[in-house]
Amino acid sequence: MPKQLIKGNEALVKGAVLAGCRAFYGYPITPANEIAESAAVYLPQAGGVFLQAESEVAAINMVYGGASAGVRTMTASSGPGMSLMCEGISYIAGAELPCVIANIMRGGPGLGNIAPEQSDYFQAVKGGGHGCYHALVLAPASAQEMCDLTFLGFDLADKYRNPVIVLADGCLGQMMEPVEFPTTPRAPRTPDWAVDGTAATRPNLISSIYLQPDDLEKHVLKLDAKYKRAHIEETRWENYRTDDAELVFVGYGIVARILKSVVEKLRVQGIRAGLLRPITLYPFPTLELRRLAGQAHQFFVVEMSTGQMVEDVRLAVEGRRSVEFYGRCGGNIPTAEEIVEEVFAHV
Amino acid sequence: MSELKCIHGKADCFYEHYERKGEAQHQTHYCPGCGHGIAHKLLAESIDELGIRDRVILVSPVGCSVFLYYYFDVGNVQVAHGRAPAVATALKRAHPEAIVISYQGDGDLAAIGSAEILHAANRGENYTSIFINNAIYGMTGGQMAPTTLMGNRTTTTPFGRNVFNDGYPLHVSEVIATLEAPVYVERAALGNIKQILQAKKAIKKALETQMKGLGFSMVEILSPCPTIWKMDPVDAQKHVREGLAAVYPLGAKRDRTREAEPRPAPVPAPALEELPRILKLDKGSDTPAPVHHETVDFRVKVAGFGGQGVLLLGQLLAEAGMDYGLEVSWLPSYGPEMRSGTSNCHVRLSNKPVDSPFVSSPNVLIALNEPSLRKFIATVEPGGLVFYNGTTIPADCIRPGLRMHAIPFFSVADELGSTKVGNIVVLGALLSATGVLPLEVVDHALPRVVKAEKWIEIDRLALRRGASLLSPEVPVHV
Numbered sequence: 143m144p145k146q147l148i149k150g151n152e153a154l155v156k157g158a159v160l161a162g163c164r165a166f167y168g169y170p171i172t173p174a175n176e177i178a179e180s181a182a183v184y185l186p187q188a189g190g191v192f193l194q195a196e197s198e199v200a201a202i203n204m205v206y207g208g209a210s211a212g213v214r215t216m217t218a219s220s221g222p223g224m225s226l227m228c229e230g231i232s233y234i235a236g237a238e239l240p241c242v243i244a245n246i247m248r249g250g251p252g253l254g255n256i257a258p259e260q261s262d263y264f265q266a267v268k269g270g271g272h273g274c275y276h277a278l279v280l281a282p283a284s285a286q287e288m289c290d291l292t293f294l295g296f297d298l299a300d301k302y303r304n305p306v307i308v309l310a311d312g313c314l315g316q317m318m319e320p321v322e323f324p325t326t327p328r329a330p331r332t333p334d335w336a337v338d339g340t341a342a343t344r345p346n347l348i349s350s351i352y353l354q355p356d357d358l359e360k361h362v363l364k365l366d367a368k369y370k371r372a373h374i375e376e377t378r379w380e381n382y383r384t385d386d387a388e389l390v391f392v393g394y395g396i397v398a399r400i401l402k403s404v405v406e407k408l409r410v411q412g413i414r415a416g417l418l419r420p421i422t423l424y425p426f427p428t429l430e431l432r433r434l435a436g437q438a439h440q441f442f443v444v445e446m447s448t449g450q451m452v453e454d455v456r457l458a459v460e461g462r463r464s465v466e467f468y469g470r471c472g473g474n475i476p477t478a479e480e481i482v483e484e485v486f487a488h489v
Numbered sequence: 490m491s492e493l494k495c496i497h498g499k500a501d502c503f504y505e506h507y508e509r510k511g512e513a514q515h516q517t518h519y520c521p522g523c524g525h526g527i528a529h530k531l532l533a534e535s536i537d538e539l540g541i542r543d544r545v546i547l548v549s550p551v552g553c554s555v556f557l558y559y560y561f562d563v564g565n566v567q568v569a570h571g572r573a574p575a576v577a578t579a580l581k582r583a584h585p586e587a588i589v590i591s592y593q594g595d596g597d598l599a600a601i602g603s604a605e606i607l608h609a610a611n612r613g614e615n616y617t618s619i620f621i622n623n624a625i626y627g628m629t630g631g632q633m634a635p636t637t638l639m640g641n642r643t644t645t646t647p648f649g650r651n652v653f654n655d656g657y658p659l660h661v662s663e664v665i666a667t668l669e670a671p672v673y674v675e676r677a678a679l680g681n682i683k684q685i686l687q688a689k690k691a692i693k694k695a696l697e698t699q700m701k702g703l704g705f706s707m708v709e710i711l712s713p714c715p716t717i718w719k720m721d722p723v724d725a726q727k728h729v730r731e732g733l734a735a736v737y738p739l740g741a742k743r744d745r746t747r748e749a750e751p752r753p754a755p756v757p758a759p760a761l762e763e764l765p766r767i768l769k770l771d772k773g774s775d776t777p778a779p780v781h782h783e784t785v786d787f788r789v790k791v792a793g794f795g796g797q798g799v800l801l802l803g804q805l806l807a808e809a810g811m812d813y814g815l816e817v818s819w820l821p822s823y824g825p826e827m828r829s830g831t832s833n834c835h836v837r838l839s840n841k842p843v844d845s846p847f848v849s850s851p852n853v854l855i856a857l858n859e860p861s862l863r864k865f866i867a868t869v870e871p872g873g874l875v876f877y878n879g880t881t882i883p884a885d886c887i888r889p890g891l892r893m894h895a896i897p898f899f900s901v902a903d904e905l906g907s908t909k910v911g912n913i914v915v916l917g918a919l920l921s922a923t924g925v926l927p928l929e930v931v932d933h934a935l936p937r938v939v940k941a942e943k944w945i946e947i948d949r950l951a952l953r954r955g956a957s958l959l960s961p962e963v964p965v966h967v
Contacts, residue, residue: 143765144773147808147817147937156768164758165583173823187767189758191582195575196608203572203605207579210566211546211587215579233569256823317846318804318819320774320811327764337564337580339587341543347509347558349549349567354511396845403844475847 145322150288151176151218151315153323154244154308155184157289158216161296162328163242164190165215167204169197169223172256173312174246177218198223202230202243209239210348212336214296214328218244220312221254221262224270231305232271235365236350240299242292243277244308246315249473257473258312260395263450266307267424274362276369277305278376279423281394285319291421293324298376300333302368309423311446313396313475369425378421379430383409387416389489390438392431392455394420396475397444403478408485423451431458440489441465444481446474500533502542503560510559518556522722524679524712524729525554528621531689532590533561539696544588546580548573552594553627571602574609577616585755588699589616596626599635599661606665613670613704615752617695620661620707623714624733631717635659638736658736662709666742672704674743678711680730684739694746702751711737776933778814781840785815787925788848790865792833793857793878797899798912801938802855803834806916808934810838813926818846831860838925853923855915857898862886874922876915894918896958902951910944910951917955928952 148156155177158166166181168174178194185192191208195201201217208215219227224245234241247262249255266279278298280291288310295306332338337346352358380398383405384390391401398419408415418434420427435441441463443452452467459465468484470476499505506514519525536542545563549555551570558565564587568576573591581589598606598620606618625643626632632645636658640649662676673695677688688710695706711733713725720728765771789806793799800821807819820835835848852873856862862877866886869875875893877886882895896918899911920926931952935945 143770144775145811146770146773147804147811147819156770159768160764165579167579184768186756187759188764189756191579193578193582196604200572200575200605200608203569203575204579206568206572207566207576208583210576211580211583213583229569230572237567312823313820313846316821316823318807319843319846320817323765323768323770327761329761330758337546337566339544339546339564339580339584339589344543344562344564347565347567349558349565351555351567399842399844402842475845475849477849478844 143323143325145320147318148285148321149176149316149318150282150285150310151246152180153285153289153321154218154292155180156323157292158242158296159184159188159190160324160327161214161293162330163214163216163296164188164330165208165213166190166192166217167195167201167208167215168217169195169201169219171220171223173248173258173315174218174220174244176315177244177246198226199230202227202234205241205243206230206234206237206239209234209241210237210337212332212338214240214300214330216242216244218246220246220248221250224262224265228265228271231277232273232275233350234305235275235277236273237348238303239348240296240303240305242295242299242306242308244292244310247309247311249471255473256312258396258475259446259471259473260311260397261447261450261471262309263423263445263447266309267426267454275365276424277307278302278372278425279307279309281309281421281423282314283395283398283419285314285317286321288314289321289323296328302372304368309395311395373425376422377425377427377429379427380419380421382417382419384416384418384434386414387437388414388439389416389442389485390434390440391415391417391442391444392420392451393417393444394423394451397446400476400478400481401444404481404485407478407482420451426454426458428454428458431455432460435459435462438463442485442489443467444476445469446476447471500530500537502533502536502562504562507559510556517560519553520716522713522715522725523553524621524623524710524714527679527685528619528688528710528712529557529560531685531692532592532619535689535693535696536563539693539700541588541696541700544586546584546587546589548577548580548589548591550591550593550597552597554592554594554621555628557592571597571600572605573597574602574605574614574618578609578612578614581614581616585615588696590619590696591616592619593621594627595620595622595624595634595636599659606661610665610671610705610707611668613672613752615699615702615704617699618705618707619692620709621712622661622709622733622737623712624658625714625717627714627717636661636737638732660737662707662742665707670705671707671743672745672749673698673706673741675741676709676711676737676739678729678734678739679713680711680726680734684730698746703746703749704752709737711739772937774808774812776812778812781814783840785838785840785925787836787838787853787923788851789836789853789855790833790848790851790868791836791855791857792831792861792865795830795832797832797857798909799832799857800834802912802916803836805931805934805938806836806838808938809926809931812934813930815839816841816843818843820846833861853919855919857915859883876918878911878915894922894959898955901954901958905947905951905954907947910947913948913951914955914958917952918958921956921959928956
């Protein structure tokens, strides 16, 4: 298959359709619009459904319906829209339905702006909605990964019967980069737990209600066991020059790419720097960070926020090493040069 | 004493025992005299009589009927408060052959879910909505509903519903009936046997509307709630007949079942092998790219007015760079900036993976108008290259240490026959000034960016005209 120069948002949709996604329900918001717009082009042609909902609240509940019916279903939004979807995501997790939700993060809080930020980390990783649940959270760092991680996201959503969030930002959504698409599309199939209006599935029930405390506790522990299993089986990360690193940077998404330049610049100056890039933000690569804490003297977290993932890094290294933080927000993307300056100022 | 005989057994559509209920599996969770029991029975009998049990997906709401799935032996989906129409929409879209029925109370449908029901009805979604209106929140213990009658005391209108505080009773069926799409909307009641029989007729007709594929159908059912109303069941039925029905008139509010055409059937899904064509995956760069050993680090900012082809210029440069085996990225400005009349994009070409697509200190600035030059000139890296669309660079914008070219690119394009190719003239000049890519690579990439055949030839001319512009007589500020 030839390489395509393509926007991250559009690559994400093509990856979804190749993964067997046949339903998209969404509501317009910048900088995620190309996702809905591409879905409107491709899904009907692929035999699927595209529908622009009346709100994000309706969109996520349509996702609930599509997933209940056994169709690989997705939506996409950005900060303010994600906040509206949190109720529905809680229900989807509670009812153990698979789906993929892309959040193309923008500046917040409130209306904020439409420039890229990474300030929805807590919302995505720690829950967002009510109750003890987690979405699995994947963090692409290129247009290629916008496609690949969305494709993977549908498989993980089905494997765990759980919502998967693709957590990108406005920069990754809007930028064009070369992408090679997967060559083996997934064929849509209806799982046996779905409710599809046939005699075979008549006994099935999709619900998140457990009235008795013991029943609900059992259900919540079952969900928790899934998340524990995901920690063992699905945690993904990239090590970049960490083998001999004394100073380990931690960053995800677009920031991780900038940190690779930082690592190179510091290496030229004789500093043994490396980068740990989490690819799954939930489950978080805690054990790998703990391992690196036995070797590196210092951790340095960079985010496009005032510091959210840094809390998970600190939990992982358990106070054995100092963890410095540098963040930009409001839509500013840090440059390699300014990060290098920060390193010399604080490390 | 003669033996008592039950002549109307339980509908087949009900479970024999309500196993999901836990204790007391032979009875419902509803209060004595509650309308839900009757409404359930009417719905179950209708499903049986229409022979659709295996096809039914029933959507349980939040409210007293939250446990609908305890009783109905059909496919069941329980949903969030008010969202049944959204969920029903997606269920039906996924499986058009299924018979999708949502069942909602007044708080669920008329208050928190008012947006969802209005839009599902307005889209004409082909499912059936059963709307139980008892003018009160039952499950949460008797708060005001949007349909509560004026003056009625509830736990949240302790002094009676007051129009200045709480507004008027909401006539949902009448509102829905003002929309164009709904096919069948009727208000029925459970106030006596005659009304109950009419309610069943309406439910059956609504289901038949869906079975024929005609579109949205809804039956509003005025229903007694003796417990919260603090009435005995007989008085509660009387209140349905005389209190509720006086405010909410019974009958069909909309009936287009005779003239409505069935909604179009979904297009059959294409074979999996068709996907690459549908997704246009066959279109892209298939050139075997040369390997680059020399250092390339091109950080380009292109800026100008909307309509000057700023984004396309950048995209073409990135496309050609990709074909040439370089690592590339393109990032546009987007949002309100896009609509203010200015436009800019960032392009990177490199022999190493691109770290940030955002170009904060460009080594090439292409400023297609004066505001863009003024905005970005200070950010250009020392030694950088500047192309300005004009005859001379404004004196206060000249920065020592930069290579600055002022060329009226769009006037040059005019001579070629179209101002529109001014951006391609710029690209030609850029390539000749830097030698980063051969012109032929751009020729090859052009059809992927410029879709209309008629422009490609003139674009190729423009590219070459641009490349010829940097002759010694063109003033360069160094």
